[in-house]
Every structure is written in C-alpha cells, then in structure tokens.
Amino acid sequence: MKTNILKSILVSFSLIALASCSSDDDGEMDNVNPGMVTIEFDSNFAGNELTIGNANTANTNGEALTVTRFNYIVSNIVLIDEDGMEYTYPKENSYFIISEDSNDALADNTSIVLNDVPAGKYTAIKFGVGVDKEKYDQGLSGAGDFWDAAQEYDMTWSWAAGYKYINFEGTYTSATITDEAYKVHLGRASDEVTNYTETTINVPSGSAIIVNEDMAPEVHVTTDASALLTASEAVSLEAYGNAIMGGEGAVKVATNVPLVFAVDHVHNNEAGNSSH
Amino acid sequence: MKNLIIIGCLFGLCNAFAMHKTESNDSLQTTVTTAKHYVFDDFCDTCGCSGNGGSMGFGTGLDTNFAGVRYISQSYKSRDGIFNDSPWIDENFNTLQTWGRVPVSKRFLINAIVPYHFHNREFADKSTQDISGLGDITVLGFYKILAKQDSIMVVGPQHSLQVGGGVKIPTGSFDRANNTGSVNTSFQLGTGSWDYITAVNYGLSHNNWGVSAMLNYTFKSKNSKDYQFGNQLNYGVNTYKTYYITDAFALTPVVGVGGENYSKDESYSLTVLNTGGDVFFGKVGLEASYNKYSLGVTSMLPIQQNLNAGKVEVKNRFSLYLNINI
Numbered sequence: 001m002k003t004n005i006l007k008s009i010l011v012s013f014s015l016i017a018l019a020s021c022s023s024d025d026d027g028e029m030d031n032v033n034p035g036m037v038t039i040e041f042d043s044n045f046a047g048n049e050l051t052i053g054n055a056n057t058a059n060t061n062g063e064a065l066t067v068t069r070f071n072y073i074v075s076n077i078v079l080i081d082e083d084g085m086e087y088t089y090p091k092e093n094s095y096f097i098i099s100e101d102s103n104d105a106l107a108d109n110t111s112i113v114l115n116d117v118p119a120g121k122y123t124a125i126k127f128g129v130g131v132d133k134e135k136y137d138q139g140l141s142g143a144g145d146f147w148d149a150a151q152e153y154d155m156t157w158s159w160a161a162g163y164k165y166i167n168f169e170g171t172y173t174s175a176t177i178t179d180e181a182y183k184v185h186l187g188r189a190s191d192e193v194t195n196y197t198e199t200t201i202n203v204p205s206g207s208a209i210i211v212n213e214d215m216a217p218e219v220h221v222t223t224d225a226s227a228l229l230t231a232s233e234a235v236s237l238e239a240y241g242n243a244i245m246g247g248e249g250a251v252k253v254a255t256n257v258p259l260v261f262a263v264d265h266v267h268n269n270e271a272g273n274s275s276h
Numbered sequence: 277m278k279n280l281i282i283i284g285c286l287f288g289l290c291n292a293f294a295m296h297k298t299e300s301n302d303s304l305q306t307t308v309t310t311a312k313h314y315v316f317d318d319f320c321d322t323c324g325c326s327g328n329g330g331s332m333g334f335g336t337g338l339d340t341n342f343a344g345v346r347y348i349s350q351s352y353k354s355r356d357g358i359f360n361d362s363p364w365i366d367e368n369f370n371t372l373q374t375w376g377r378v379p380v381s382k383r384f385l386i387n388a389i390v391p392y393h394f395h396n397r398e399f400a401d402k403s404t405q406d407i408s409g410l411g412d413i414t415v416l417g418f419y420k421i422l423a424k425q426d427s428i429m430v431v432g433p434q435h436s437l438q439v440g441g442g443v444k445i446p447t448g449s450f451d452r453a454n455n456t457g458s459v460n461t462s463f464q465l466g467t468g469s470w471d472y473i474t475a476v477n478y479g480l481s482h483n484n485w486g487v488s489a490m491l492n493y494t495f496k497s498k499n500s501k502d503y504q505f506g507n508q509l510n511y512g513v514n515t516y517k518t519y520y521i522t523d524a525f526a527l528t529p530v531v532g533v534g535g536e537n538y539s540k541d542e543s544y545s546l547t548v549l550n551t552g553g554d555v556f557f558g559k560v561g562l563e564a565s566y567n568k569y570s571l572g573v574t575s576m577l578p579i580q581q582n583l584n585a586g587k588v589e590v591k592n593r594f595s596l597y598l599n600i601n602i
Contacts, residue, residue: 016305042358047359048360222358268543
C-alpha cells in the first residue's frame, strides 16, 4: 500500500515534470506539426450493420427493433496519448451531431473531423454524449450555431428543456406487440440528473492514432444501437409505454450510453489518401 | 477436407507398396531416361505481391536447370466491413512469371523469378479495383550439399540437399491506399521492401518414385512507406511417381501438403490488426514431359486456415507452367 502511494507520488511528479517540458503555461500541449483526425462512427445493432428501416433480430429484452432514426450528440472530445497526456479539443468547436435518419432531407452525418490536433501518438478518446451542464448554463447565447443545427436534426426540446442527447426512434415487435412505434429521447432532467455521460474508449492494444502534418488518421468507432437498451441496464420499450423521454427509463439508458462505443480499428492514412 | 487427407494417406500407402514391389527392377529402371520434374512448386505467398521463395517452387526437380513461364491464379475472399454480417468480397490475384534455374558451378546454382501481377477485386458497393504491373523479382543462390549422381549405374535411393538464400527486390510497387479498402493487406504488386530469404530443399528419389521437402523463411523489412509485412514461413512435402509412356514422353502425378505461416504486419512500427495467420494446403498436380519440355498443372486447396483473424480466406490456387530444360 505504502509503495503504491509512493509510486503514485513519483508518477505524479514525473507527469508534472513531463507536462512542464511539453506544455504551455495553461497546461495544454505545444501544438507542433498539428494534423487532422477523423473519427468515423460505424453504427451497428448487436454486431450486425445497422440499416435504417430494416428489422433487427430481437434483443435480450425480447424486442425486435426496426430503427428509423439514430441521432446523437458527441461532445467535449479529448485525445489521450500513449503517456496519458490529454489534449482537449477546443470546447467551442467540440459539439457534433451524428445522424442516421430515414428522413432523406437530413444528410447523414457519421464522421467528425478534428483539425489542428497536436502531433503525437494517441491511444484513447474521451468524449461526452449530449450536452454538459456548463454548456447548457451558457444559455442560448452560448449555444451559437449548434442550437440551430440540433433543431434541424430534431435534437432539441424547448430551450428550457434543452437538447435531446440521443434521438432513437423506430418500431418494434415483441411477443405481445407488433410494429409499435417507439421513441427514446435522452436529455437533461435537472441540474442534478443531467443524464450527460462521458466515455473513454481505447484503441486496440498495440495500435495508436498517429497525428502529424503528414498523416490523416481515421478512427473507426463502432456504435452499437442495441446496447442503449441492453448493455448494463435492461430497458424494455414495452415496460416504459413505448416512449422513454425522461425519468427512470432515461437514467437507465444514460447508464448504458458509455458502453455503446468502442474503437474497432485505426487507419493511419497518409494525408491525401482517403479510405475506401 | 478430410477426404483430401485420406487421399493423401492412401497415396502414401500405395507409394510404399509400389516401392517395395519394384525394388528388383532397380538396375533396369535407372537406365531409362529420367523425366525432369517441376512438381514441387507453388508455395505462393498469401501476399499477391509475393513471388518469394515459397511461390518459386525451388524445391522442384532439384537437379534440373530450366527456363520457363508460369501462370498462377489465387482466389481469395475477404470481409468488406467490420461487422458480423459484413459482406464477403472476392479477390483474384493473377501472376504471370518467367522463372529459371541456371548452374554457376558444379555445386552452386542460381534461381530467379520475374513476376507480372494482375489483381482485381469487387467491393460490396460494386465498385472494382484493378492493379497490374511488375512484381518483386527474386534471386536465390543454392549450394548443393548432396546432389543426385549423374551416373546411370547408381542403384538405390538418391538424395539431394540444397541450402540457399537470396533476396526479393522491391521492383513491384506498394501503395498504402490499396490497404485501406479491405482487411487483405496483400492486394499489392510488391511488398515495397527488400526481403531476405533462407531456404532448404531436400529430395529423395528411388526408381520412378520421389519425395521432396522444402522449407523457407522470408525476413521482410520495413518499406519506404513505413509498412512492414510479417515474416513468412513456407513448408511443404510432395510425393510423385513418373510413368514413362515412351522414351521421350512421361507423365508425373503428384500429391502433397504444404503450409504457410505469417507474422503480423507492422505499420509505422505499430502492429496491424487482423494480419498474420496460417494456412495448410493439400495439393494435386500433373506434369507431362516431352523431350526437353515440361507442361504442368497444379491445384491447391486449403485444408485448414486462419488468415487475418479469419477475415481473409483463400479459396484455391491454380498454376500452369511450361518449362524448357537447359
């Protein structure tokens, strides 16, 4: 135990030492030879490709979902390098809508491009799903264009009620119900119950996101829509009357959210070469 | 799969039996002009860009000098996507090569191969990709530790043993962009790197029967694009019997097994996911020789495989060659 504490202190000191070598006064890394990073969200349903409008096999709650809309907000992106150093993407630019929607008027959005990321080897990504309290508390004036974009994708309620972090809709069939419409809208309940969650996902062992001015890495993140209702808390649509907009159901969904995401693989592409 | 193994075993049994039966004819048999064999070839690289020791067939007719052309087709399927239900796509690797073996001295010989590749694949979205061009040229030198006796008076089993090494020259182009479309990182014309090969070939012939074994290992280096293919082990054992139809014309059926083992690739010194693996083949072939000419056909089918974490499967390999003895 003692040695562990000693170790922690040593590690802390060395981290501080490292940080002071490579950091500005504000604790951020120097931005030398910055590069871009693309995060591609590959949605699936329990391991099979998620196809909007196609029926999926029944989940562990005995409900077979046909997804018509799977939109969510990804925010506050942090890249963590091999030494555990964190690079926080500028907060004002760190809100994104990921969308797969049967409404053809809305362009599908499945990737995020981060620019001017400091050169380095990153091995984990941390991000939030939804909108944090700080951003919410800034009010409409602090929301900027993001509120309008969110409105377009039906990711808002009224201003007071705030954003829908996740808008997950479709129909489902169970032993007792056939082709019933369902809605899962996750959002803020109160200052205490924000339902905003953060998740940290590691790249596969031995892999890394290589960032510098000559590279254009692409991180493939899998998003398992089925996990929203099954990952840790079993959330039956039928039990919540086909609509989860708040209350206990939303809290359970929020518990599942961090388990929805994983890094499948990283393509360390040279800049100028895009993936197939 | 099991059938292949059974057929192989049966052939082995027949082999032993036949050897026993024909023993009394030793002196007679050795006086007949012997056919030249190329039947121990075909350990292709899973890499379409190969043409290394494995695919060169340097285990073949160990004491024969020749020049020839060979066509090799390799058929693969690989996952186009990362999900359980992602579609499989077909990938076809085709190679036309000139190859040859020339003696430098009594104990030393040089093997060389110059491949031309033309590969194609169709993605799940129906888009297609074709690459073609010169592949990696391989040059190997072999030292004969044991060589088959020239004398027709020799009676009894004959052994050949050769050890050698060489280099695979990055004459085939390597394009990183080819690797982003599929998990099959081998859809390339070349490894782009200088690769080094060590090899051992062994041959045993007795009367019209023969057994050949080969083992080689390729050390692959990092290429200029900071990509490094995994090192590769090839091995194989073949057995054959030659039937002399006339003094000038002979037929040689062959059966064998062989395998390949790949280490994982590295990109920017990081392990590439879903690379490496192993495959074990059964093989059948037939060679027809007429005077100085040999025409051969071989087919290889996988018995067991686990390539690229199961995301790439070899379906079959086929080759056709015409060689002239020199």
